[in-house]
Amino acid sequence: MMSPIDPFLPRTRIAYFSMEVALRPEMHTYSGGLGVLAGDTARSCADLELPVVFVTLASREGYLRQEIDAEGRQVDHADPWEPADWATPLDAMVAVRIEGRPVWVRPWLRVLTCPIGREIPILLLDTRLEHNDAADRAITDRLYGGDDVYRLKQEIVLGIGGERLLHALGFEIETYHLNEGHAALLAAALLRRHPRPPGRPANGGLRYDDDRVRERCVFTTHTPVEAGHDRFDYADVARLLGDFIEIDQLKLLAGADRLNMTRLALYLSGYVNGVARRHAETARQMFPGYAIRAVTNGVHVPTWTHPALARLFQTVAPDWGHDPEALAVADQLPDEALWAAHQEAKAGLLAEVERLTGVAMRPDLPLLTFARRMTGYKRPDLLFADVERLRAISRGQPFQVVMAGKAHPRDDGGKALIHALSGHMRRLADEIPMAFLPNYDMALAKLLVAGADVWLNTPLPPYEASGTSGMKAALNGVLNLSVLDGWWIEGCIEGVTGWAIGRDRDGGDHAGALYDKLEGTVLPLYHGDLGRWIWMMKESISKIAARFNSQRMMRRYAAEAYLR
Incomplete structure (x- = not known):
């Protein structure tokens, strides 16, 4: 009897491993940007018919369902989903030894099909099996859950179990x-x-012959933040992995003090890249001696384009969905039609804001939106650094603010930021319409990136690796107002595709620069010269969507990394 994986075996030669992959809102297999990027990568692999299989965890309990309580604090809940509703179980299992016990891993298959019928297989690894010890069944349940030992068990299942499973299924990677x-x-x-x-x-x-491994491994590093690189005590590694590989050998590859997973991947990969030009520079400083290239991230344009904009794009570039570079002609869109499409997208967002929070907002006032993971270096509170000045600006040139984002369950600082933001919003409610939307996910993100007028991004440089949410906003004609870090250094043309907050590498007063740009440039343009604003919207689409897309990104990976 034919297995549903069989059609993919003859042609698939590349395996893409990611702890999280965002496929659809109902499948809670992602936490944020890393997983959303992996999902867009899969969609473009299908579009371009690249011979790739994706491997990730089933994450049955999801990452985090976020509730905001009456005091404005984040409340964490599990976010379960049922793999059987969205994927097919495969009749195959492999075992990895953890703490001396065999831990069995079974894959679920999700087939991703692009609009023209091409398909990509995605394997979701699951340890919730009756064959396993009760303690081991939960290893793949909670994305980024538990302590370091739980995380190491997950990474054993993903890396070692995933590789064995591909071999057992018949893939020749x-x-x-x-x-x-x-x-x-x-x-x-x-x-x-x-x-x-x-x-x-x-x-x-x-x-060992490390050169043989480097010939086969490609590594993309995503974080310039030290805390983002997983490190494990060698005592735990020895206890969990046993004699899988000698600890003295791991120390040569991944650091003498603790197992640094980034260093292990760097050492054993023949092609390494960061996710933006500036991020690659930062990564080379963090890990001297490694040749770290730059492949700037991109987004899957059809996935993130609002239907009203999609209909409009069809009139000037019929092949835009498969070939986003065709949107270079978006600067020819009629002003009235573009503004009408944007207002339709904005109305959808404002309706969701009122449904979720009870806050009614006006379609004729500029809407500033900030939606990121809530953590210190993202600086979501920068807009409120000088509340009196913010009040003064709003009295002369009114505007509205919507924010969203989750803090990691163990990030107390990120949770404190959410509480502080909620407090600011309550105190300013009578003067500036503001709302914090709970449970930021793919579905909410689609509304936010299409319905905003200004996409606000305020990271502390150089800690923004890339930042693809601004790309999604830009392809919908939303104008970016951002600190110069990550991808925005490459995408910003001042007064054309959006605006910079401060100067590159200035290390200056970003809060003051933000207020100056809002008061002196952004808000006067919206209130006083709508024609120029719409012109910038068209420039944003034509210059950003045509370049910062995952089709371009995957063509580069295929040519430069996979075909070495």
């Missing part, structure tokens, strides 16, 4: 793409199959 360091143990699994040939001296004490 030539290239493995590690999306962040979570899957770095996959490279260690490949390494242990290649002992250094007799007669060849050990490389600095390494008894």
Whole structure:
């Protein structure tokens, strides 16, 4: 009997491993930007018919369903979903040994089909099986849940279990793409199959042929924040992995003090890249001695385009969905039609704001939106650094604010930011319409990136790796107002595609620069010269959507990383 995986076996030669992949809002297999990028990558692989299989975790309990209580504090809930509703179980299992016990891993298959019928397989790894010890069944349940030991178990299942499962299913993989360091143990699994040939001296004490592994591994690092790189105590590694690979060998590859998953992936990958030009510079400073290239992220344009904009794009570039570069002609869109489409998208967002929060907002006032993961370096509170000045600006040039974002369950600082933002909004409610929307996910993101007028982004440089939400906004004609970091250094043409907050590498007063730009440039333009505003919307679409898309990104990976 034919297995549903069989049609993919003859042609698939590349495996993309990611702890999270955002496929649809109902499948809670993602937490934020990393997973959304992986989902857009999968969609473009299907569009371009690239021979890729994706491997991730089932995450049955999701990441986090966010509630905002009456005091404005985040309340964390599990966010369960049922894999059987969206994926097909495969009749295959493999075991990895964790703490001396066999832990069985079964895959679910989700087939992603693009509009022209091309398909990509996505495997979701699941340990909730009766064959497993009760304690092991929950390993793949909660995305980024638990302590370091729980995380290490997940990364063993993803990297070692995922690689074994591909082999067991019959895939003949030539290239493995590690999306962040979570899957770095996959490279260690490949390494242990290649002992250094007799007669060849050990490389600095390494008894394996690491060059054979580098030929097959591609690594994309995403975070310039030290806390974002997973590190594990070698005592835990030895206890969980046993004799899978010698600890003295791991220390040569991944650091003497703790197992650094990023360093392990760096050492064993022949192609390494950051996710924007500036991020690659920062990564080279963090990890000197490694050749770290830059492939700037992109977004899947059809997924993130509002239906009203999509209908409009069809009139000037019929092939825009498959070939987003065709949107270079979007500067020819009729002003009235573009503004009408934007107002339709804005009305949808404002209706959702009122439904979720009870706050009624006006369609004729500019809407500033901030929607990111809530954590310190993203600085979501920068807009409120000088509340009296914010009040003064709003009295002369009224505006509205919508914010959204989740804090990691263990990020007390991020949760404190959400509470502080809620307090600011309550105190300013009579003067500036404001709302914080709970449970930021793919569905809400689609409304936000299409319905905003200004997309606000205020990271502390150089900690923004890329920042794809601004790209999604731009392709809908939303204008970016952002600190110069991540992708925006490449995408910003001042007064054309949006505006910069401060200067590049200035390290100055970003709050003051934000207020100056709002008061002196952004709000006067919206209130006083709508024609110029619409012109900028068209420039944003034509210059950003045509370039910062996942089709371009995946063509670069295919040509530069996969076909080395």
